[in-house]
Amino acid sequence: MLEECLRNVRQKHPLIHCITNYVTVNDVANVLLAAGGSPIMADAVEEAAEITAVCSGLVINIGTLNAATIPAMYAAGKKAAELRHPIVLDPVGAGASALRTKTALDLMAQIPFSVIRGNISEIKTLASTAAGVNAGGTQGVDAALSDAVTEDNLHEAAAFIAEFARCHHCIAAVTGRIDIVSDGAVCYAVTNGRAEMSRITGTGCQLSALTAAFIAANPDNQLEAVLTAVCMMGLCGELAFERLGAQAGNASYRTAIIDTIYALGEQALSGGARYALL
């Protein structure tokens, strides 16, 4: 299943419209190319809908949103919805400012996201603010330690994330030490990945873009497509780490992860993926 999802990305080369932050945008473009997709970045409202129309998927990442790019998010999102393209939301820093929280929630109210991918604090913020209280412990763009999904709270966290997915009619992909992927009915826990990935800026942004490519190339297996993207990012984080030299740091690691995504074989993916149905 994972093999087929990856094969479809490499065969179909999905073109993904990215409205994404300028911090990690280059890595987002290169990771899409590494996986077999193709990126186009466009955040001017004058062209957002038109660009989306020639693509097969859209990712909206609110990392460095501003008054000029927010209208482009709506224009692209509405056009993508009209064309039934898959749409991924990455609510970077929801909870860190009212602008981010409000923009994410407003987008969610108006655009039928296929996937919402964030860290647990961002998702808690969105869930609780929508419900009228703010329980997320977002610290800048990182999750709060106190929010972390662990073995101890795994089933509780999974139930919360499944409820979030049901409530927002989407697939929720919540990443951290343990990743949870749920469409509201089924719930997977993924244990691929390494803690050191959080010392590289943008691995989350990269995963959100990958997710859009995987779902665009696998429209009939959306949950599996998201699961595959999540496993692949984590697994490539592991494999890349193993081959780092003694003097490597986060900059080499960043390069190695994208390289690993470029080269990963289908069987290496299915053999290395660690996920379980909850």
Add this chain to the structure above:
Amino acid sequence: MLEECLRNVRQKHPLIHCITNYVTVNDVANVLLAAGGSPIMADAVEEAAEITAVCSGLVINIGTLNAATIPAMYAAGKKAAELRHPIVLDPVGAGASALRTKTALDLMAQIPFSVIRGNISEIKTLASTAAGVNAGGTQGVDAALSDAVTEDNLHEAAAFIAEFARCHHCIAAVTGRIDIVSDGAVCYAVTNGRAEMSRITGTGCQLSALTAAFIAANPDNQLEAVLTAVCMMGLCGELAFERLGAQAGNASYRTAIIDTIYALGEQALSGGARYALL
């Protein structure tokens, strides 16, 4: 000739004003530094003309254009024209949206570009839209396969590109598997480069900036300067590929290309360049 063009870049350190997309901007800056030039990025209309005035060349790349940066393109372009600085246009994604196509054509109508460098689909779009029909097959920011310049259609493609250059009073540099460089009278085909370069975001943007540096440092040999930049980018793509390790992917390749540009000797350039007069 190629050796002298490169030597001039390294001796004169041309300062290049880049109004360029935020996706590949860091690589554009580093490739200019690698070649021996110097970059300055400035896209606020309030300073665009003034920045251009202290530089010796300008590159306008419409990759992530928006309502705020388009006026800066005009301001810088008009000042550069007034000062007779070389100006390069990279019409990234022309054909992918009306905003991009129209902006590129409007810029071409008002600014005397020294060089227009794009892929074949972008150039076909500009040529045909200017003539009232749209024949370009742009797919996002990549050329359509059906547009590709090959051995079979080489002379037809070269004639088209030379006509484009004559019509727009510029040097056209159209890159792909075979690159064509023409000032309307003379036409070169360049066969340096590797297909894998298209799996890295921004090699085209990098070449456009390099072209500006080469032409700024070689004002009396503009066609040769452009030819040298095109050969150098492709050759460095070849040399960098040869020394990649077994586990390398597009991220390492990106680093290796810029490194190779940094270190390329003049004789290695003239020895490795593969171009022919058509």
Add this chain to the structure above:
Amino acid sequence: MLEECLRNVRQKHPLIHCITNYVTVNDVANVLLAAGGSPIMADAVEEAAEITAVCSGLVINIGTLNAATIPAMYAAGKKAAELRHPIVLDPVGAGASALRTKTALDLMAQIPFSVIRGNISEIKTLASTAAGVNAGGTQGVDAALSDAVTEDNLHEAAAFIAEFARCHHCIAAVTGRIDIVSDGAVCYAVTNGRAEMSRITGTGCQLSALTAAFIAANPDNQLEAVLTAVCMMGLCGELAFERLGAQAGNASYRTAIIDTIYALGEQALSGGARYALL
């Protein structure tokens, strides 16, 4: 002292709000993560003050300033001042345009910067323009050769920089072949670093962000914190250069410097730092 300053960054993980240019922003984020800090980029005026409030330091870098981001600089700067957070100004390209010079000076008039870090031409521009004449020889974003701090003019340059620090009630960190760090009373010269670092875009931007992290983590030893950041950046430039392969260029060097910052031990820092009280 240097060891303790670094240890505090790694133990406290200061979250730094960066309003910075889009050219080098990814390296700025990764260098903060490498050192032990954490970055958040936000340049929309609607959220700038709120983001600053959840951080422990702010860096304002005017590298690609525009009409939308300048108000965010004021909003963040004023909130940071109110909260007594350390604030670093990097006046990239001051002297290259009136917009940059004026914005830097206006910011300095309204915001109590803890540190101003720039090259000598930028600082001369700010000092002389504030005094009604323009003596800085800024060339794009690089210092003019004629402005360089050398062994011959070291004491004269140090006196000028100390006077600048006194006049603007800040710590001045002026980097070049010899770096000068002064709070107006005490003055250090730092000779770490390599000339090749200027062939990488953004090492200055990276240092400004590092400086914010070091001062945020060492509020009671601000001058030492800045000195430590300056020594560390230069030393890592030296150590990274030593382990570059024969075919490396500026792109590999960029990666190696961030890697070295990631891995640098406290004793390696104190052992390798080269600074002297003037």
